[in-house]
Amino acid sequence: MPQFDFANVFLSQLVWLAVFFAILYVVVLATLPRLGKVMQAREDQVSSDLDTAEKAKATADKLQADYDAGVAAAQDAARARLTEARTRAAKALEARLAESNAALAARADAAEADLNAARTAAMSEIEAVAADAASDIVEKLTGKRPTPAAASKAARSALA
Template identity: 65%
Template sequence: MPQFEIANFVPQLFWLAIFFAILYFAVVRPTLPKLGRVIDARETQVTGDLDTAANAKAQADRMASDYDEGVAAAQGDARARVVAAQASAAKQLEAKLAESNAVIAVRTAAAEADIAAARQHAMAEIEGVAADAAGDIVEKLTGTRPDPSQTATAARTALG
């Protein structure tokens, strides 16, 4: 193999150094700063994106906590309204119940008065019937009819 001959080794090393230098200065040297700038730009962009994401997450967390606070406040307000509505309904129910009780009491009093009047009327009629019956009995037994005022007094005394 010719590349391993000692006589050809030094010139090959010389040409290798020249080609390496040409490649280094023609390709690598101009490319490295561009590559560095691209890497720096990407790093800056990634860092900025991470900062933006952190800010967005913080804002989303604030919005979520504000939303939760709003929901909690709305729930508290709704509970308070429900309690107030229940209290109002209870008061209205008590007022209607009191009104109904008053109407029932008036009707009951009127019915009791009617019953008392009917009882009194019935008792008066019973006294009259009893007085007539007593007069008829006395007349059959004695043959003479007693005075109606006496039979009414006797019936009243016996019933009363």
């Protein structure tokens, strides 16, 4: 292999090594500033994006806090309206119950008056029946029939 023959080719290999090293060095020197600029631009872009993201997060957090406050206010307002509606419904129910109770009391009074009238009528009929029965008994025992007024008086005192 000719490249391992140091007697003939060593000097030419050294020259070619220096030429290729110089070309590589020039290419690297030309590429490094552009690479640095690209890296710096990328770093600036990432930094800018992070700042934008932080601002967006702060805005989103503020919006979330405002939304939560709005929801809480709406819930409080709904609770207040619900409490007010319950209070109105309870008052309306109390009023209807009062009307119903008044109507029931009136019906109960009327029923009690009817019952008293029926009781009085029944008592007078019972007195009449008791007076007749007492007159019949006295007549059978004594042979003499008492007067209707006396029999009625005696039955009334016995029933009272």
